[in-house]
Amino acid sequence: MAWDFETDPEYQAKLDWAADFVRDEVEPLDFAVDGLDIHNPLWQELVLPLQEKVKAQGLWATHLGPELGGPGHGQVKLALLNEILGRGGLGPIVFGCAAPDTGNMEILAHYGTPEQKEKWMNPLLAGKILSAYAMTEPQGGADPTALQTTAVVDGEDWVINGEKWFISNAAEADFLIMFVVTDPDNPPHKRASMLIVPTDTPGLETVRNIGMRLRGNRDASESYLRLTNARVPRANLLGDRGQAFAIAQTRLGGGRVHHAMRTLGNVSRAFDMLCERAISRTTKGELLADKQMIQSMISESWIEMEQFRLLVLRTAWRIDRYQDYKRVRGDIAAVKVAMPKVLNNIASRALQIHGSLGVTTEMPFIDMIVSSYTMGLADGPTEVHKVTLAKKILRDYEPSDDLFPTRHIPKLREKAHARYADVFARHGIDAPVY
Numbered sequence: 001m002a003w004d005f006e007t008d009p010e011y012q013a014k015l016d017w018a019a020d021f022v023r024d025e026v027e028p029l030d031f032a033v034d035g036l037d038i039h040n041p042l043w044q045e046l047v048l049p050l051q052e053k054v055k056a057q058g059l060w061a062t063h064l065g066p067e068l069g070g071p072g073h074g075q076v077k078l079a080l081l082n083e084i085l086g087r088g089g090l091g092p093i094v095f096g097c098a099a100p101d102t103g104n105m106e107i108l109a110h111y112g113t114p115e116q117k118e119k120w121m122n123p124l125l126a127g128k129i130l131s132a133y134a135m136t137e138p139q140g141g142a143d144p145t146a147l148q149t150t151a152v153v154d155g156e157d158w159v160i161n162g163e164k165w166f167i168s169n170a171a172e173a174d175f176l177i178m179f180v181v182t183d184p185d186n187p188p189h190k191r192a193s194m195l196i197v198p199t200d201t202p203g204l205e206t207v208r209n210i211g212m213r214l215r216g217n218r219d220a221s222e223s224y225l226r227l228t229n230a231r232v233p234r235a236n237l238l239g240d241r242g243q244a245f246a247i248a249q250t251r252l253g254g255g256r257v258h259h260a261m262r263t264l265g266n267v268s269r270a271f272d273m274l275c276e277r278a279i280s281r282t283t284k285g286e287l288l289a290d291k292q293m294i295q296s297m298i299s300e301s302w303i304e305m306e307q308f309r310l311l312v313l314r315t316a317w318r319i320d321r322y323q324d325y326k327r328v329r330g331d332i333a334a335v336k337v338a339m340p341k342v343l344n345n346i347a348s349r350a351l352q353i354h355g356s357l358g359v360t361t362e363m364p365f366i367d368m369i370v371s372s373y374t375m376g377l378a379d380g381p382t383e384v385h386k387v388t389l390a391k392k393i394l395r396d397y398e399p400s401d402d403l404f405p406t407r408h409i410p411k412l413r414e415k416a417h418a419r420y421a422d423v424f425a426r427h428g429i430d431a432p433v434y
């Protein structure tokens with residue numbers, strides 16, 4: 001198996017441009033623009049011109065293939081770019097590759113009718129509207145078979161009733177892609193369908209917006225929604241009836257790995273700050289960097305970060321190679337499990353080494369640590385992904401009825417003795433027993 005994560009000189013030049021652009025023009029935006037209100041005049045003045053610069057560089061929406069207006073660079077190149085974007089909050093928005101829009105674009109591209117693509121996907125791709133993805137409900141998230149929001153056909157409409165919980169960006173979105181139970185008598189994985197629900201649909205209300213303990217996060221970036229006899233046209237069915245589980249997998253596979261790519265940017269930012277502090281701050285007459293316990297933190301952090309980077313890049317490489325998310329499901333689960341742990345570990349060490357300054361709102365570490373917890377929940381909890389991975393791994397093993405697996409050892413010894421008998425004879429020694 002040959003992998004090569006080095007990129008070609010032309011793309012490297014683009015990455016260099018992106019790194020400077022994110023540092024100089026995108027990172028300051030976090031302190032100038034609050035929220036995602038794309039219709040706000042401040043947003044129009046500050047963000048749109050930056051998006052135009054990205055488009056001129058050919059780096060807009062690079063997660064998409066050429067058939068959808070993206071450059072089709074593939075996942076490895078996307079990983080290299082996403083690591084840069086992960087360092088600043090609005091980077092993915094400025095580069096047209098922010099969740100949840102990216103996943104929604106992908107499923108519209110995959111399953112949308114020409115009319116749905118024209119009405120919802122094209123303006124989403126152009127950055128003119130925003131979307132959200134509504135699956136989780138108050139009584140169940142990790143287990144999608146427990147979801148209860150229903151949609152029934154009435155004349156030319158679907159009539160939707162139920163509640164959706166923790167829906168990112170719903171407050172700013174123009175439409176939702178919603179997971180609804182349409183065929184309750186079908187087997188568990190064929191009961192639900194996806195509907196496109198415009199956010200101005202009568203009967204769709206916001207119960208409340210929910211905030212998270214993240215600095216710079218608007219008070220309420222996630223929404224609790226209620227639908228009471230909300231009607232959308234039958235033509236808003238996305239994909240086939242009963243296909244919601246398959247569609248969700250298409251969407252979430254890419255989303256999880258893209259999130260991990262960006263997290264790498266956050267991890268490397270924490271690592272850089274940790275190292276800089278270690279060689280800048282003195283205690284008892286010497287640098288922190290000279291203390292062995294601090295050296296241990298640095299080494300452990302570097303190893304964890306590079307292991308994670310390789311896992312992310314290898315997964316990206318496998319997606320490019322096989323073009324099949326099902327085949328890389330285990331790899332994506334592994335990345336998803338590793339991501340919160342690596343961020344939590346390295347951000348915690350960076351916080352510790354910064355002393356009192358580390359816990360303040362002037363530093364990003366508390367934010368990173370809180371993010372590590374949200375990462376272990378959003379797109380499915382860590383435990384569920386561990387189950388997926390373990391099942392996938394064990395599929396390649398055969399059970400044995402031999403209760404003493406040490407049997408492998410004598411067999412290997414016999415093999416070695418048979419193979420090297422003449423060597424032992426030449427040296428006049430008995431075959432060794434180890």
Ligand SMILES: Cc1cc2nc3c(=O)[nH]c(=O)nc-3n(C[C@H](O)[C@H](O)[C@H](O)COP(=O)(O)OP(=O)(O)OC[C@H]3O[C@@H](n4cnc5c(N)ncnc54)[C@H](O)[C@@H]3O)c2cc1C
Pocket residue numbers: 100132133134135136138139140141142143165166167168169222374375377378379380381382383384387
């Ligand atoms: C920041 C953030 C953004 C989100 N955005 C969206 C969004 O845009 N749209 C959307 O639909 N949802 C969204 N969610 C919801 C997310 O998908 C759910 O939180 C997730 O699926 C878990 O569901 P739950 O919160 O109901 O937890 P539960 O399903 O109640 O699970 C609680 C805990 O139980 C444990 N657990 C659950 N299942 C198992 C198992 N099989 N084995 C062992 N342990 C288990 C895990 O520790 C888990 O964390 C978001 C969540 C977060 C944190």
